[in-house]
Structures are given as C-alpha cells and as structure tokens.
Amino acid sequence: MTSPHRILVVEDEPLIAMMVEDFLDMLGKELAGSVDSVDGALPIVAAGGIDAAILDVNLSGGETSWPIADALAQAGVPFIVCTGGGDDMIPDAHKHRPVLTKPFTLDAVEQALAAI
Secondary structure (H helix, E strand, O other): OOOOOEEEEEOOOHHHHHHHHHHHHHOOOEEEEEEOOHHHHHHHHHHOOOOEEEEEOEOHHHOEOHHHHHHHHHHOOOEEEEEOOOOOOOOHHHOOOOEEEOOOOHHHHHHHHHHO
C-alpha cells in the first residue's frame, strides 16, 4: 500500500496548521485543504479527491472534529487523530485510528501517514 498523497488538514491553531502544511510539503505531499472547523471540512470531504486527513480533535468554540471523522470513515478515507493531551475522549468507532500527540515532529507525521 502506498502512503496517501492528497491530505486534508483540520486544525484551529494557525501556527500548528502552518507547521503541518510545511511538514506535508517536506514529505512531498499535496495539501487538499486546510480548515479550522467542521463546516469548513465537510464540503471538502463530500467533494472527494482526498487520500487522507489529519484531524485536530478539539476545535475552537467547543467544537470537535468527530463529525468530520464520521464523514471520512463513511467515505473510506483514512485519517489521523491529533490531540493536545491524554484527556481527549476518542469514540469507540475511531479508537483504532493512528494518534499524533501534540507537539509532534516531522518524523511522527511521516510515520502516522505511513500507518494509514
């Protein structure tokens, strides 16, 4: 299986989003979109054409990325879950997904992408 190429990034912290985008560029990946909310991500998922996603669990305003995760799972698109700590509750439906714990490194992102 080949590593995914077109990656959707869902991250509400602009500096972290830029870092992830830089990591993807260094890894030779194409950014399929970078959004900070469920409303921004769902149309991209619905349009298709993405190979994988990197999802920050907790977004601004108390929003979580689980609706995005559900839509990706339904579309058969693999994704990585990003958390800022161990207190995030991952639903049973997504416990088998690769997890990146913040702060993460280029190597960690590369390994997580290779795992999906």
